[in-house]
Amino acid sequence: MSGFRRGLAACTLAVALSLTVFNAAAATPRFAIEGDRFVLDGKPHVIRSGEMHYPRIPREFWRERLRQARAMGLNTVTTYVFWNLHEPEPGRFDFSGNLDIAAFIRIAKEEGLDTIVRPGPYICTELDFGGFPAWLLRTPGLRVRSMDPRFLAAGERYLRRVHQELAPLLSSRGGPILMMQIENEYGSYGRDRDYMRTAQRQMIEAGFDLPLFTSDGAGPHYFEGGPLPDVTAVINFDGDVADAEAAFDALREFRPRGPRMVGEYWAGWFDHWGETHHTTPPERAASTVEWFLQRGISFNLYMFHGGTSFGWLAGANYSREMPYQPDTTSYDYDAPVDEAGRITAKYRALRETIGRHLQAGETLPPLPEAGAPTIAVPRFALRESVALLDALPMLSKPVSAKLPRNMEALDQNYGFVLYRASVPAKARGKLTVDEVRDYATVLADGKPVGTLDRRFGERELDADLKPGTRLDLLVENMGRINFGARLDEERKGITRSVRVGAEEVFDWTHYSLPLSDLSGLRYSQRAQTGPAFWRGEFRLDRAGSTFLDTRGWGKGHVWVNGHHLGRHWKIGPQQTLFVPAPWLRQGRNEVVVLDVEGGAAERSLQGLTDPVYDTAPDALKPARPAKPR
Structure with a gap:
């Protein structure tokens, strides 16, 4: 120029x-x-x-x-x-x-x-x-x-x-x-x-x-x-x-x-x-x-x-x-x-x-026409499944470390972390986790043996763990504290250490599970026990919002047509998940449920026109005293 x-x-x-x-x-x-x-x-x-x-x-x-x-x-x-x-x-x-x-x-x-x-x-x-x-x-x-x-x-x-x-x-x-x-x-x-x-x-x-x-x-x-x-x-x-x-x-x-x-x-x-x-x-x-x-x-x-x-x-x-x-x-x-x-x-x-308190010359607009009404979806079965432990290679690349790392140290924001290690040679008896943020499903050689719930300060599980047992701790981030003085303490996963009996457990393999993409899962018709993904579908003549009824399931998450609806938990009070009409479509709709607990009596869902609120009678069991930090 x-x-x-x-x-x-x-x-x-x-x-x-x-x-x-x-x-x-x-x-x-x-x-x-x-x-x-x-x-x-x-x-x-x-x-x-x-x-x-x-x-x-x-x-x-x-x-x-x-x-x-x-x-x-x-x-x-x-x-x-x-x-x-x-x-x-x-x-x-x-x-x-x-x-x-x-x-x-x-x-x-x-x-x-x-x-x-x-x-x-x-x-x-x-x-x-x-x-x-x-x-x-x-x-x-x-x-x-x-x-x-x-x-x-x-x-x-x-x-x-x-x-x-x-x-x-x-x-x-x-x-x-x-x-x-x-x-x-x-x-x-x-x-x-x-x-x-x-x-x-x-x-x-x-x-x-x-x-x-x-x-x-x-x-x-x-x-x-x-x-x-x-x-x-x-x-x-x-x-x-x-x-x-x-x-x-x-x-x-x-x-x-x-x-x-x-x-x-x-x-x-x-x-x-x-x-x-x-x-x-x-x-x-x-x-x-x-x-x-x-x-x-x-x-x-x-x-x-x-x-x-x-x-x-x-x-x-x-x-x-x-x-x-x-x-x-x-x-x-x-x-x-x-x-x-x-x-x-x-x-x-x-x-x-x-x-009754409008300014001079102001009038209320007429009520807008009601949008599309909520719809009922007939009950449908979820027949295909894959165990979460089997799906680990499809969802995550393992990270090894001497001590368990928290979720943030794994550059992960949300979801679950699967912690895996072997019980040490001299270890035997009770499991102690210091501490769980926020809910852990404990598996020994792939079989569920108990849970640890932060709501009650639970850090110990009376499980008779033996040397050489493959120990898996599936830890869920249930949401970081959003109010009060503890904001800065909200790192998730396992925040310190794990012991079996008197022996500390080392040499951990970590699987980060943000679950942002489930497209790689490979389902089968086999029955599953323990944490697993279940898939089913339903068909609609017309789309409309609905409330997915999760009663009968334990604890986990639901995706509809790839949209993550959120968490469900049998303890309530929320017993349904809202599904907005724009996320549904005429014809086939796919549903995936991550069932953390396993053991649901019937693998099926239905859509309701209204939400259900019901708190399980034993939801607020007495808190167990937490060990001093």
Whole structure:
């Protein structure tokens, strides 16, 4: 290129860049926070929001769910951003298909809804590791939600990449994203003001130049660490009108000025395996929302539609009574729109309440036409199978090591690890594993001899193991803890050592089993005992959503037409798995079940029109005392 042309090109580029900067600066923000109120397009504004998470809803359903939200009287939808899905490996980002958050927000705007975005990086939401990517745990000593420079660098890279997707949609540029949250409920975790200031700075430097806010539980012990002095603070709680009054009294005492908003009003709740299914009365949610609207308080219903924690998404909690509480696959949350997208009594009660408090000239849209109804699938048999131990060469390449390695040390994020070793010559008697994260099926010479369940602190198995026995430990990652102080401890698999009697077991072979591709399995008609994959099929005249009935099976996972539905477990309360209509097809549909326990009386399934919740009577057996660490 000649010097003249190079100069002309540089001049043209400079003019274009200056015009871009001018236009961005000249854009009038749609949304602002002025004193004690929110302002939208120059007018006082009350946010009526409901939470939905795009990865928990098949993309084909997005518009229908958003249209339902608008018809209930909501004017905003709130969503987290799932870092663990968007960056599954360091530096490898994915915003395509069901992860296209920008498309989700554009569709919401087309349906008359603005958006609130909560990018984290920590998001909790009953999600594995609180939404952090598991690869962070591959770095020894790394601490999340802290000033650890390795964590901060990874989080900054992620936020800048999210900004690339969302920049044109920010309210500062006239877009539908009204405001964004800094971190998430940090007051329930720590007291590091430097960290929260850094989290704020990272969002601003990433380019998020719109109003920011923090969200925490309602109480002084949460306010001490979460809110920032110059940032709008919103609060999270559940309960009735009395609980709402107490929560806002606490907020007003802590922060006398500023708009009042419930960042999460828990209109339902989630379930743990082995515990009871949660429901809340529609009348309680409706009366509390009425109290909000009578006082001009903005709110976000958590959840408006919960959807499903498909695949390995589900996280876990812990309590004083239980050292580990894994979450179910269903994230129905007893929400106004249920897991299958059907409106409920709670939806109708809330719609009626909101309809009494619309602004002048505002009307409720008509209820959208119901989508395709759920369908029943006649019972069908799964006759083909392959034992998991026989399938190991088709699924994994062995890795040898002196000591057992945890899942993260094997560069694995989710799934199972099969640990194999021989019982030492002098060893005999009881098996001790320190410790199992989170559920181990123990096999001796290929035969099941027992299980170890982290929920009860189980580390010992009274099995009479003899020298030379081939010992296999199939260890399942049941979901990393997503809330509380134990986030950094959530490495999976076997975390320390294994002993038989008094002898430590060495020289392990590891088989990583993320089970992301089952196409290489080779089935037969042979009967199987122990962990095995079972395959069957059913045919449909028309596709529709259904609930796959897993009663009669023990514990494992289900795939339909290659889509990983999630985990099933006979202990309940979830006894069915939601199968969305877009994942089914007219004609032949293939189902694969990984049965971890073996021993199911009947290898068959059926599809139901409604979910089943039922907790097994012995699901919560007394906890065994754990050995001190």
